Amino acid sequence: MIALLVCAPTLALVTLALPVWFDFPTGVAERFALVLRADLVVALWVVIAIRMVAKVRFESKDDNAGSAFGAPSARLAVPAAFLQNTLEQAFIAFVGHLALATVEGEAPLAYVLGSVALFCLGRATFLLGYPHGAGGRAFGVATTALPSLGAYTWVIIAIVRDLIGMA
Numbered sequence: 667m668i669a670l671l672v673c674a675p676t677l678a679l680v681t682l683a684l685p686v687w688f689d690f691p692t693g694v695a696e697r698f699a700l701v702l703r704a705d706l707v708v709a710l711w712v713v714i715a716i717r718m719v720a721k722v723r724f725e726s727k728d729d730n731a732g733s734a735f736g737a738p739s740a741r742l743a744v745p746a747a748f749l750q751n752t753l754e755q756a757f758i759a760f761v762g763h764l765a766l767a768t769v770e771g772e773a774p775l776a777y778v779l780g781s782v783a784l785f786c787l788g789r790a791t792f793l794l795g796y797p798h799g800a801g802g803r804a805f806g807v808a809t810t811a812l813p814s815l816g817a818y819t820w821v822i823i824a825i826v827r828d829l830i831g832m833a
Contacts (some may be wrong), residue, residue, distance in 0.1 A: 669808030673784055677813060680780030685772035697767040700775055704782045705763055708756050715749035734771045744796050752789060755810045759785055762817030769824045777820070781813035 684690075691697050719742065728739040738746045761779065766774040792806025 669788075669805050669812055672787075673809060673812045673816075676784060676804040677777060677780045678782075679815060681773045681777045688776075690772040690775045691721065697775060700780050701763045704759075704778055705760055708759050708763075708784050708785050711752050711785070712749075712756050715752040717744070718745040719749050721745075737750070748793050748796060751792065751807070755785070755789075755814070758811070758814045759817075761815045762821070765819050765821040769821060774820065777813075777817065781817060782814045784809055798805035808828060 691700055722739075723740045724747055725805070726739055726741055728741075759781065763778045766778055788806045788808070788810030790806070792803050792810060795806055797801030
């Protein structure tokens with residue numbers, strides 16, 4: 667619930683305010699370029715997670731053989747879980763953001779930028795809360811996932827609207 671109370675006003679504010687302050691691109695190629703550039707920040711979280719796993723593997727004889735040869739040690743378990751979850755969330759976010767780039771107007775692009783900022787907050791709080799169990803991870807995972815859910819919903823509504831308009 668707290669994540670929703672953070673995400674909803676943040677996304678509403680950026681969606682309404684950023685188009686007033688900035689001129690967003692209107693061409694399809696430029697829209698995709700903006701989203702891909704913004705999503706480099708999302709990809710950076712994947713790089714951070716990969717680096718965390720690599721660091722443990724490099725320093726730990728129990729883990730440097732690789733995941734194909736055994737379960738992760740206790741030292742590697744959290745970084746490996748963080749990497750797995752971050753990969754999943756990043757993929758979902760990338761698809762939602764790219765799909766939003768196909769929706770007309772400046773607001774969808776502003777929403778993407780807000781989503782990227784919330785992705786960062788979500789990943790940081792997810793990682794910090796991980797050692798504290800499901801309750802410790804809840805805010806982070808919700809703050810990461812809710813903007814993606816909103817993006818998918820927005821795109822689906824746009825598709826339905828377009829289909830109804832074609833009929």
